[in-house]
Amino acid sequence: MLVYICLSIVYKLYLNASVESQYYPDYITNLVAYQSEALLNTIGYSSEVLKHPNEPSMKLLVRGKYLARIIEGCNAISVIVLFISFVIAFSGKLKTTVLFLLSGSILIYIVNLIRIVILAVGLYHYPWRSDILHSVIFPAIIYGMVFLLWMLWVNRFSNIGKNNG
Numbered sequence: 001m002l003v004y005i006c007l008s009i010v011y012k013l014y015l016n017a018s019v020e021s022q023y024y025p026d027y028i029t030n031l032v033a034y035q036s037e038a039l040l041n042t043i044g045y046s047s048e049v050l051k052h053p054n055e056p057s058m059k060l061l062v063r064g065k066y067l068a069r070i071i072e073g074c075n076a077i078s079v080i081v082l083f084i085s086f087v088i089a090f091s092g093k094l095k096t097t098v099l100f101l102l103s104g105s106i107l108i109y110i111v112n113l114i115r116i117v118i119l120a121v122g123l124y125h126y127p128w129r130s131d132i133l134h135s136v137i138f139p140a141i142i143y144g145m146v147f148l149l150w151m152l153w154v155n156r157f158s159n160i161g162k163n164n165g
Helices: 002-020 027-042 077-089 094-125 127-157 159-164
Strands: 047-051 058-062 065-070
Touching: 002 077, 027 047, 027 058, 027 065, 027 094, 058 094, 065 094, 077 094, 077 127, 094 127
Parallel strands: none
Antiparallel strands: 047 058, 058 065
């Protein structure tokens, strides 16, 4: 719990410091928006991201159609903080823990980009399904990945998993 609180405070301080940044709305969210745009363009969906004029977010357009906003909550940092906190709570050997934290965080970040692309393509083709896409499928992808990583960690690498095996 202490790790979660500390990392959450650090992230909040980062967000507060980002107000003065050249990256809008903050560096990581900006990066996620442009990487999502690049992935969409790579798979053949002409897209662009624009600064939202009225709120701290990036507008995602696919083939000229405004589909979604990419906000701070879309950058997966809060999910990564939760992931890191859990792994540390059930830590194993230092080297294994650090490697799992790094590789798991990178994997969560990549899966997050893929889920934004899936959501964008889904919203483009099935706009009437926006509620289920954003409130069920979108979170299921990222939290499902985190759950699988947690299960792998506890059962294979943590000291708890080794004591029960």
